Amino acid sequence: MGELSHKAERAAFGFAIDKTLQYMNKDPENRDKALLKLVDLSENFMGDVYQKESYDGARALIQDHDAKWTKYFHRLLEELDPHVIKMTALDLGFEAAFHGTKMIRQKRREHRCNIPWLILLDPTSACNLHCTGCWAAEYGHKLNLSFEDLDSIITQGKELGIYFYMYTGGEPLVRKADIIRLCEKHNDCAFHAFTNGTLVDEAFCQEMKRVGNLSLSLSLEGFEDANDSRRGEGIFEKVLAAMDLLKAHGQIFGTSICYTRYNLETVTSDEFLDLIIEKGCRFTWYFHYMPVGNEAAVELMPTREQREYMYHRVREIRGNEGGKPIFAMDFQNDGEFVGGCIAGGRNYCHINANGDMEPCVFIHYSSANIHDVSLLDALKQPLFMAYRDGQPFNDNHLRPCPMLENPELLQEMVTKTVAHSTDLQSPESVEHLCGKCREYANEWKVCAEKLWEEHPRQMPGYQNYKYENED
Numbered sequence: 001m002g003e004l005s006h007k008a009e010r011a012a013f014g015f016a017i018d019k020t021l022q023y024m025n026k027d028p029e030n031r032d033k034a035l036l037k038l039v040d041l042s043e044n045f046m047g048d049v050y051q052k053e054s055y056d057g058a059r060a061l062i063q064d065h066d067a068k069w070t071k072y073f074h075r076l077l078e079e080l081d082p083h084v085i086k087m088t089a090l091d092l093g094f095e096a097a098f099h100g101t102k103m104i105r106q107k108r109r110e111h112r113c114n115i116p117w118l119i120l121l122d123p124t125s126a127c128n129l130h131c132t133g134c135w136a137a138e139y140g141h142k143l144n145l146s147f148e149d150l151d152s153i154i155t156q157g158k159e160l161g162i163y164f165y166m167y168t169g170g171e172p173l174v175r176k177a178d179i180i181r182l183c184e185k186h187n188d189c190a191f192h193a194f195t196n197g198t199l200v201d202e203a204f205c206q207e208m209k210r211v212g213n214l215s216l217s218l219s220l221e222g223f224e225d226a227n228d229s230r231r232g233e234g235i236f237e238k239v240l241a242a243m244d245l246l247k248a249h250g251q252i253f254g255t256s257i258c259y260t261r262y263n264l265e266t267v268t269s270d271e272f273l274d275l276i277i278e279k280g281c282r283f284t285w286y287f288h289y290m291p292v293g294n295e296a297a298v299e300l301m302p303t304r305e306q307r308e309y310m311y312h313r314v315r316e317i318r319g320n321e322g323g324k325p326i327f328a329m330d331f332q333n334d335g336e337f338v339g340g341c342i343a344g345g346r347n348y349c350h351i352n353a354n355g356d357m358e359p360c361v362f363i364h365y366s367s368a369n370i371h372d373v374s375l376l377d378a379l380k381q382p383l384f385m386a387y388r389d390g391q392p393f394n395d396n397h398l399r400p401c402p403m404l405e406n407p408e409l410l411q412e413m414v415t416k417t418v419a420h421s422t423d424l425q426s427p428e429s430v431e432h433l434c435g436k437c438r439e440y441a442n443e444w445k446v447c448a449e450k451l452w453e454e455h456p457r458q459m460p461g462y463q464n465y466k467y468e469n470e471d
């Protein structure tokens, strides 16, 4: 698409969003019309890139005012800051999901390598907290990507169609001034930060409101006792106070939760979910504990029964009927919606504070550093090409990971491509890492095969990776 027609399309989307917001409270019928117009625009623009059923589903939902997710969506429109809604729809919707997706697919064919939809960046390895067992600490506490480094990654990324950037660390808000500068400079991109929440204050909320293209995930591990025993005294209260501020400012935020053998039932309980919903969380990310690092506590890994419980519980929470009005995502059990492992640049990759480009935030091996090579060349590094060749790593998308559920595959890829450990504190051999996953992988396999057998694999919206990647 030429620059002019891109601008015209963005303006048309912006106009439809303004209309929706204008009709929001006074005229529900016109509001529905404006929302339907947005769906029509999306469908016309995307052609057959997304399945027709997805658009029809969205149209049906808009007109079903009693449906749980319609009510959820209306609450977003009523409660969020209008500028935040508009920027999110334009940057995450129009630029990343529509324009970016089209461009990425073309670039993948052109360069014959994986081009991700989003990049996860560590602006710093520094953190203001010292949580027990935090993997971020593995990198050491003195590394930073400069503003110029981050700016260069984003600038190069946009040339490949990448319009969504997430930050983790370390604590990314240690660099909040630079994060806001990047939101301003790249106001056609959506940004998201995984944060411990303790550096969120009134001034930062004002800045988030002004730029409109930054959302947050705040880390929690359970209620006060469980949370603070690992993260430090008083942190739970600070996170809840940050949520109150963000909610008052109409910001989009949710939680980031690492589930373990010891907190899994608590963090998925009705009581816990009711609390975070009341505090204004719109979504919750669940991350399975990964035994990464020489000092990892393998005993924290969930049992087979707990993982199966998690699989069902996440689907129950976000079900159309019942459940909870919060969008729950489980990084390990939701592979079916994205065709398995998304790492190695297939849909995402991670760049640590040293500049090493890694396949995934949990896979600390690489042979490319963005200080030495371009973003595109880093995406072509041997380990990423091995990911591309191997994906999906399993036809059963409940066993997506080349480390956790198929550890022999990561070991083979890292060995073959001679990727080195990027853990600067205590480099871990791939044999050591994968050795810790073997027993878990064997146990989970039995359960995962049973679940996959019973699974309605051809659900609407499900798209197989092979289809997308056909050259």
Ligand code: SF4
Pocket: 331, 340, 341, 342, 343, 359, 360, 361, 362, 363, 400, 401, 402, 403, 404
């Ligand atoms: S490498 Fe494992 S944890 Fe990372 S995206 Fe792939 S499946 Fe998920």
